[in-house]
Amino acid sequence: MRESSKRIIEDLASKVNQRLSELLIVKHPERFYEAVRWLPLAGGKRLRPIIALTVGKMLGGNEEDIMPFALALELTHNFTLVHDDIIDEDEFRRGVKTVHVAFDIPTAIIAGDTLFAMAYREFSKLNVSEDALREILRDFSDMIIELAEGEYEDVEFEKRNDVTTEEYIEMIRKKTARMMQTACYGAALIVTGSTESAKKLGNYGLYVGLAFQIQDDILGLIGDSKITGKPVGSDIRKGKKTILIIHALNNSDANTAKRLLEILNKPEKTDKDVKEATEIIKRAGSIEYAKDLALKYANDALKALEGTPENEYKYLLEDLAYYVVERIK
Amino acid sequence: MRESSKRIIEDLASKVNQRLSELLIVKHPERFYEAVRWLPLAGGKRLRPIIALTVGKMLGGNEEDIMPFALALELTHNFTLVHDDIIDEDEFRRGVKTVHVAFDIPTAIIAGDTLFAMAYREFSKLNVSEDALREILRDFSDMIIELAEGEYEDVEFEKRNDVTTEEYIEMIRKKTARMMQTACYGAALIVTGSTESAKKLGNYGLYVGLAFQIQDDILGLIGDSKITGKPVGSDIRKGKKTILIIHALNNSDANTAKRLLEILNKPEKTDKDVKEATEIIKRAGSIEYAKDLALKYANDALKALEGTPENEYKYLLEDLAYYVVERIK
Numbered sequence: 260m261r262e263s264s265k266r267i268i269e270d271l272a273s274k275v276n277q278r279l280s281e282l283l284i285v286k287h288p289e290r291f292y293e294a295v296r297w298l299p300l301a302g303g304k305r306l307r308p309i310i311a312l313t314v315g316k317m318l319g320g321n322e323e324d325i326m327p328f329a330l331a332l333e334l335t336h337n338f339t340l341v342h343d344d345i346i347d348e349d350e351f352r353r354g355v356k357t358v359h360v361a362f363d364i365p366t367a368i369i370a371g372d373t374l375f376a377m378a379y380r381e382f383s384k385l386n387v388s389e390d391a392l393r394e395i396l397r398d399f400s401d402m403i404i405e406l407a408e409g410e411y412e413d414v415e416f417e418k419r420n421d422v423t424t425e426e427y428i429e430m431i432r433k434k435t436a437r438m439m440q441t442a443c444y445g446a447a448l449i450v451t452g453s454t455e456s457a458k459k460l461g462n463y464g465l466y467v468g469l470a471f472q473i474q475d476d477i478l479g480l481i482g483d484s485k486i487t488g489k490p491v492g493s494d495i496r497k498g499k500k501t502i503l504i505i506h507a508l509n510n511s512d513a514n515t516a517k518r519l520l521e522i523l524n525k526p527e528k529t530d531k532d533v534k535e536a537t538e539i540i541k542r543a544g545s546i547e548y549a550k551d552l553a554l555k556y557a558n559d560a561l562k563a564l565e566g567t568p569e570n571e572y573k574y575l576l577e578d579l580a581y582y583v584v585e586r587i588k
Numbered sequence: 589m590r591e592s593s594k595r596i597i598e599d600l601a602s603k604v605n606q607r608l609s610e611l612l613i614v615k616h617p618e619r620f621y622e623a624v625r626w627l628p629l630a631g632g633k634r635l636r637p638i639i640a641l642t643v644g645k646m647l648g649g650n651e652e653d654i655m656p657f658a659l660a661l662e663l664t665h666n667f668t669l670v671h672d673d674i675i676d677e678d679e680f681r682r683g684v685k686t687v688h689v690a691f692d693i694p695t696a697i698i699a700g701d702t703l704f705a706m707a708y709r710e711f712s713k714l715n716v717s718e719d720a721l722r723e724i725l726r727d728f729s730d731m732i733i734e735l736a737e738g739e740y741e742d743v744e745f746e747k748r749n750d751v752t753t754e755e756y757i758e759m760i761r762k763k764t765a766r767m768m769q770t771a772c773y774g775a776a777l778i779v780t781g782s783t784e785s786a787k788k789l790g791n792y793g794l795y796v797g798l799a800f801q802i803q804d805d806i807l808g809l810i811g812d813s814k815i816t817g818k819p820v821g822s823d824i825r826k827g828k829k830t831i832l833i834i835h836a837l838n839n840s841d842a843n844t845a846k847r848l849l850e851i852l853n854k855p856e857k858t859d860k861d862v863k864e865a866t867e868i869i870k871r872a873g874s875i876e877y878a879k880d881l882a883l884k885y886a887n888d889a890l891k892a893l894e895g896t897p898e899n900e901y902k903y904l905l906e907d908l909a910y911y912v913v914e915r916i917k
Binding site for chain 2: 288291339342345346364365366368369370371372373375376377379380382383384385387388389392393394396397399400401403404407408410411412414415
């Protein structure tokens, strides 16, 4: 990644962090607001607001004009994580206990709802035309509905043995890529007021998001658990139907595929099970397949940037498309 | 209630029901959308959208201009019920199983989130100035944040023995009255574009909401369970600190108050416990006290209507202020 890109990312992340800590103050009832701010102030890459701010600045926009939208993205991302962690029964995130573990499930449900409402509250600060504001509200709300569909399908796929590649791609489009698409689309709409140019930049976000999630699946299998913070083979342990699993099932002989499903469907997997499943996936060439697919999406993302202004913000977006597929955490 | 009021209520409820069934169609993934529509299509008084539409029509507004806002209120109300039922572990509502019982907790969490996003999606259809749209977004989001605070406090109060009348009124203001305030405020803002006149009508909703919740507490104690659909003494069984309990604790001798707390804090209450607690509350004069307070708020609501146009919609709002304190279900 270019030095200028690193510098901009650091600068924008720090501004987003500053604004989040101003928004997420503790007031009465104190324990409730401690729960609301728990996850958003525990860290995070701030990838979505950074992408939105960078797209806006690339197009000549003013940082302050885009900031409420960028904060809405990060608040919404955190709201979905708080609820997803209850659903997936995850106990740790960003190195701290998840909200429902540190507090309790009822508090985590309404803390998530509060982050959600705080996100929409940011839209009341947007200085755009009524048409643009309506379109941003429509797109953002559709995004959250698709996120919910994607989360539902992700859980449902764990119980199914016949998930297709197409179903998987559609699920990660909704669960991960859609929010990055909205980040770019909304930021461009705020700056240009044109839905047409915004749609093109939305595609950048969409493809970066797809590449990001596939790399996430790769790291979930062969990532260094000391670096990723996730247990070795965590997706296998959960029985997640990732692109690697789906590819391996379709590219192994019948007996090997049957054995892989057998392991995935065990209620409790031993370290030996995880190792055996990982070997099957590697032998099927699924890691290379997933890497190629992630790279293809990264290239699609770059293509969506064609014709946009040449400046250091554009270079950052280019760097980011490759960063998401090269990252090790 | 006047015949014209009954007719208008029936007409508006039927239109709201029609629009909700058009919004809440079943699409892929089917089981997920069955969960999303489960509660909103299971019935309900549609009180919030009816109040909003009536306020708007009283002020000369067009029904279709207010409808997206009215639907947003009903969707939001249902979203909070779906999440509250998980939190309160309630198993039945509107004569059917609650969403987390009919489906499961993960599905109920994201079905609620989806209703929430669908509510905000309605705002993208509002045909108002950008200033009005921003103000409606701000007020609506603040309302949801206060609803969440109120729900948190309601649960927290169950564990406390020293809840004051002021704390209780503030809690029901946030949990119940605030949404009725927003219903009137937003509808008036859509029609008049003036925050000043909207604030006055917001007060009507606020006071009707306070009266409504106090009557709810009275019905929760002495209501006919065959008519209310709630078990006899349900609030006592849950250990809820309602206005009746708080008044009885402050207006009984020390030993009687101690005994009342003892019963409320029992993990399991027998029918005999419920009967004894009810007797203590009756002897303390708490029912008359609560009835007087509800009536006082109903009168405050009427006062907030002064100076508004005289028409059958205004008469409906007047009737409604008394209906909420006279209702038996």
